[in-house]
Amino acid sequence: METLNGAGGLRAFLRGLPGVDQVGAEERAARLATRSVKTTAKAEAIDLAISMVDLTTLEGADTAGKVRALCAKAAHPDPADAAVPRVAAVCVYSDMVDVAVRSLAGTDVKVASVATAFPSGRAPLEAKLVDTRAAVAAGAAEIDMVIDRGAFLAGDYSKVFEEITAVKEACGEAHLKVILETGELVTLDNVRRASWLAMRAGADFIKTSTGKVSPAATLPVTLVMLEAVRDYRAATDRQVGVKPAGGIRTTKDAIRYLVLVNETAGPDWLSPEWFRLGASSLLNDLLMQRRKLATGVYSGPDYFTLD
């Protein structure tokens, strides 16, 4: 496979991937969305989903105070119930990494940082690398980079590939999540190609979206990405994680993603190590549903902290 890495070879490889029929993929995703997950299965799924959340704040208005509050929530999502698992990570801009790292010291919650001129990715590679290195130096365990969608859509796959490898190198020990921004790639064929491109360039995770572009994560897009990581592992023995992000707000949504993982990539991906849900408001809905299952009574937003 390595011999295909020249620009022409890479293009030929990506274009040679089996196509994706949009209607068929959407139909499959919609059918899996009808799975009925209730009672004990629902309770397990909610806890699993909580443990997979990358609790995210990515606003220009973010402050240290806001990030600290988010970190507290990440480590103890429901202060009233110690049995609630912690989330997987908090996800912040690179300049907030040190705040987050300090806030989460002594917990298992990881700090993830977006980097590489997030969300547009429109900056010189050098700037992207500086951004990445700064986040890693500040203690980020995970880097969420964006790909150059312009280059991808222009067919300059090798530029995208080289940027990812460069960022991967800058990451050092940190895990690299590659954001495809599928809402801008538009077609599922592109999603599959970008997935393979990112994996071959060294991505540890492939991630749907920045959350700044609509549509963000969708079930069909995630389905195609899950098929890609499944096929990639079959071809290379290397497992890559998947992270849908943006637009996942309800417990029902989250469980649908878990069903998708379960029946597409398989149970090997059903852990925070291999699957994440990038979200902010989702967490409270999961907590509310969790309490409903435990008490039998519907809860309300006033009973859960905003952050």
Added chain:
Amino acid sequence: MVFEYAPAPESRAIVDIRGSYGLFIDGEFADGHGEPFKSVNPADESVLADIACADESDVDRAVAAARKAYEKVWGPMPGRERAKYLYRIARLVQERARELAVLESIDNGKPIRESRDVDVPLVAAWFFYYAGWADKLPYAGFGPDPKPVGVAGQVIPWNFPLLMLAWKIAPALACGNTVVLKPAETTPLTALLFADICRQAELPPGVVNIVTGAGETGRALVAHDGIDKVAFTGSTEVGRQIARVLAGTDKKLTLELGGKAANIVYEDAALDQAVEGIVNGIFFNQGHVCCAGSRLLVQESVAEEVMERLKARMATLRVGDPLDKNTDVGAINSAAQLAKIRELSAAGEAEGATAWSPPCELPAQGFWFAPTVFTGVAQSHRIAREEIFGPVLSVLTFRTPDEAVTKANNTPYGLSAGIWTEKGSQILWTAQRLRAGVVWANTFNKFDPASPFGGYKESGFGREGGRHGLEGYLNV
């Protein structure tokens, strides 16, 4: 981790199954003069109800009621009035959708997901669609004032009991005919619930009559002098017998019979969707589908990859309780059908093909057959030629498009076929050459009231659905 879905059974409480059911003749439920029989839940072999059996005298009364309704009420009624009755029925089906779906799954064994998401919505859609035709027949292309045929005798199978009823009754009534319909003996319950819907719709008595019974009842109906048209869906063998019975008469006939569809996967197919289409093609409704994609023709260059993906996908199929909302494959409809599937499957192994099924635990009670795929199948094997009507797929390979088409057409049947390729011109080239009435390209097992359905060759004649579906019920 292992993500087990807890049981998610749909409640049976919505359905009230009575201890016994009569015939529906002239708007009333009546006893039959044949020996009553039992309808059984194929998922656990429990008896659901005693069903009246119509003998010749009962068929006689039903036909007489239909004749009277045709001459006095339904035939003379303006199309726009007939339309409104059909719209009413469509709405009632929607209102009672859950009840119909649950009852269908109990009586037939099909997964509630399918009866709820496919069968019942299509039933409502069928009545809506043909309701609209009732007052527009002069525009259908059969002349300025097309007339109904008269009384239609309709015999339907057990695989889609309510949907096949809709396929038969909706166009018949829209065109101004009245009907005597015989549901299959293993699945009469939703037809009898439909009779109740006719009453709720205040459909004039005699327009729809339902006579339950087995083959004898069906024979009495199709041979009855008082009917003008026979519509039958079922096996090719019975279709042949009916065609012989009708020889030399003026009765109009449409037949929708067996199939052995080829599902052709070219090397450039969108493989994940193709695999999904293969699964949907053969395991939908336990493979109890006349148009099932029971012969997979896969190009040799991708055969191995397709088989790997297919097996992985089959391993995720959930077989079991039809009423569980997460069930993908339900129960085989009857002991007799299970025996037939087992017999052909054994023949496949005896002839040298290799069977594979995913590990799956089948319930101890009821009629069950694990999803099965046969590889190493030759054209000459029985499992490549005979309709199994079960969750059994035969895989054959081909090298060139010509070979694919030749193999696909090498069957006395010609109901449906599938094509999977990302190359548009190859789709059209293949579709043009396939001798089959329905060709699904990059999809499979799709049905719609606006879309004509029916076969070439021994898969029958006439079309159901769309404008074409009117022809069988008009005197043209």
Added chain:
Amino acid sequence: MSDRLAVRKTYKLFIGGAFPRSESGRSYPVHDAKGRFVANASQASRKDARDAVSAARKAFGGWSGRTAYNRGQILYRVAEMLEGRRDQFADELRRAGASKQAAAAEVDAAVDRWVWYAGWADKLSAVAGASNPVSGPFFNFSTPEPAGVVAVVAPDSPLLGLVSVVAPVIVSGNTCVVVASEPAPLPAVTLAEVLATSDLPGGVVNLLTGRRAEIAPWLASHMDVNGIDLTGAAAEHVRGLEEEAAGNLKRVLRPGKDAWPDDPGTARMTAFLETKTVWHPVGV
């Protein structure tokens, strides 16, 4: 010239574009309206019927694969050639008993009918096909296609009747085996000569003369025949032929339906058409 001995025509079968005698070696005398001997016609056997079916099957792929426009052109060309043989046909019709005027009128009507059907070749799809508005992201269309090999039991009207049953069968791409009028088969053989010298591929029309009651059952029961037109079958034979036809579920056009002398509609064409419906997703 009265002392010149006329060269008589041998009337043979028409199978696969060739004019063989019956393999059985049999023939039967054809008489004119006054009972005078006119000629011997071949008396086809079951084996001739079998050969005719295989010729028709062989021709089916090519003929149905032609463009509709091309089929229309070829059939129109046949009409042009019929026109050129008007006198010969009129002569044969007169020998079969028609008056001079009636014979001429029948020939004219036959040519006109052939032209009428020829024009249908590239219009049937528009009239009998459809694009169907299904509820979902699919493009769905239905096209009429020929049923395959059709057996035609022609009525006794030796030219207009024959043309009226043959043209609608082949215009859509079917190929056929025709059992000609038993008492008046000669115009059928002359029509075959026209077809043989037109651009119609051999095997599209195969023509048998002889005993209907002998040949028709073999065609009705033949498992490689897809449809049968019983227009010319005797009333007492219809039931038996239909029973035979049920063996492989042939499409049957019963006698009395769509009577050929009437102004034709599309029914004779649609009787031997299959509707094929193709689905394809609409997506990016």
